[in-house]
Amino acid sequence: MRDVAVIGVGMQKWGELWEKSTRDIFVESALLAMDDAGVDRLDAMYVGSMSPGIFASQEHLESLMADYLGQKHIPATRVESACASGGLAFRLAWLAVSSGISDVVLAGGVEKMTDVSGGQATHALATAADMKWEGMSGVTFPGLYAMMAVAHMAKYGTTRRQLASVAVKNHDNGLLNPRAQFHLKISIDDVINSVKVADPLNILDCSPITDGAAAVILCPADHVKKFKKPGVKVIGSGHATDTIALHDRADLAALKGVGEAAARAYKMAGKKPEQIDFAEVHDCFTIAEVIVSEALGFFPAGKGGPGAEAGETARGGRIPINTSGGLKSKGHPVGATGIAQIVELTEQLRGEAGERQLKKARVGLAQNMGGSGGTALVHILEVM
């Protein structure tokens, strides 16, 4: 197994990209990443996308994208793992380089979600839950995460204000990210008074529907000098599943799959949670960021909410989380999210994050999950 580095990243401004198709936005980000790395030929590519069949009547994306990217005859793979599709594409690209079967590999993610009606988007997203036992009973994702929020509040005393502080912090960060979907400062009261979606979650607790893509280029760590930019080393990769349905879990206030994936990534990296300088985590709902920050070991169980409210996860805090703006403000084109997290990590580790740049950014962690945590991916990157 060889050491692997990220040598290029690319993504466009996310939002409602009505004038562009799925293939347009993927290729746009892929070309930005290839230009950033200084490569024009790939050995292989991995494309993460959750449901292009429902959102855009187009499966077989890897063949389409390899073709439209001008990468004739390369092996290309589409992976799907609901909202963790991007993180999974990154892991498989890492494995391809690490194993030695490929040298220059693109990992990308894409979702074009705004070309369908709201009902159809909700349906497409609900296919990430257990449709037989959850979806067919009428529950969709805001409802599933609302149940987790209620459980966390009951068990630990997590408050409505603590949840709101996650959204406020991520919108603050998004103001400094030119590619974020929303550039909108919000207050705790804005969140608490916004329209109810699924009690206790309001609309400003929820990540949005977004069009967008992101791409990164990987190569063996000892080839980095051949390319344009400094490389960032992938030192940990962890992947785990959990029960897809919430009713099969012993504790709704925890995410065991995330904990498993994190344990595997920490072990491979030889790092402990306190050695991580900053993280991008999967804040599909505010409660998700709170529980994930506990599952990753940044806070003891039940202390994620107070920690967020106290500013420990803000840019100047002990463990900055979602400096990119997170899913909440940057947007959440589901298949692209896991790759965009790697984009933010790489830019921070290279010192290229502009106004968002952290003073201390030597080790970063990305956590991406599918459904209500039925799949979890954790990656740890370090400056070289």
Added chain:
Amino acid sequence: MRDVAVIGVGMQKWGELWEKSTRDIFVESALLAMDDAGVDRLDAMYVGSMSPGIFASQEHLESLMADYLGQKHIPATRVESACASGGLAFRLAWLAVSSGISDVVLAGGVEKMTDVSGGQATHALATAADMKWEGMSGVTFPGLYAMMAVAHMAKYGTTRRQLASVAVKNHDNGLLNPRAQFHLKISIDDVINSVKVADPLNILDCSPITDGAAAVILCPADHVKKFKKPGVKVIGSGHATDTIALHDRADLAALKGVGEAAARAYKMAGKKPEQIDFAEVHDCFTIAEVIVSEALGFFPAGKGGPGAEAGETARGGRIPINTSGGLKSKGHPVGATGIAQIVELTEQLRGEAGERQLKKARVGLAQNMGGSGGTALVHILEVM
């Protein structure tokens, strides 16, 4: 990179399995494969499925299937590559074992296609083509392969009878496969007189809509003795793409992506086409088997049709093709097809193919493709 072996296979009888859900049929095949290998715990699994979102309103299959198979917290991956999803799942499982990150890995495929209307099934399958330039113009897969058939007939003189002989041979083979969807002897005249689908292809030139799954277990070749059954070695794996749309190809009478994938697999295996004893190929339409048999090097370009008519690809012929009955008779649950090919290879190489058993079966080849050849996977297996 370690040598890898297949140590267990499983699949149920395919057809319209109306009393079973997607999860039921996947887990049924997976348990058969695990029992065949004598394992009850997996290190990882790869699930190939083309469009469960459209066919069954369920994405995130890998999490669901790991959960329903009782494999708590294992890393699980869903891959999609249209009708090559199964072949791609097998390749990634091979890579996981070969690279050393996993020891006991399940590769499975599944599709439940009969729970939607015929129009919706045709739509789901059409998402494997270029929807912008092909699908939206009204062409679906029978039309795309019909254009390839017309081109092959014009360039090489391939005849209607030659195409029909492929279907007749595959139905003959399917009569001996207890798991085949159709046990129905047909004649050349039956094919030629069957209802027209897209000129020159009739209904008996086309593979059917099917419910089904298949699964295989892989492990490092030097661990085989720990398990129940003899292993079969994976000696070649080739993966390539081609343009997704037919209009971008220089020659409609060839499948360059298949040729590329085959060249990569032959090179890795150190074998030539004449050293292959038998093959399972992707006969989604009769013309596909003809062109593929040329792309794999079993026949010179243009000689696949006459070769099929002369019986060279029959069980007693020079290069037996689709002893399982192929997609035509065994059925074509799209995500499962690539794995079912490995099931047939393994059973033949182990001498367990019953009435279908070939006298000489030491090296077998499986070729699986997506769309109109926009993706191609070729694997070569050998007795140990």
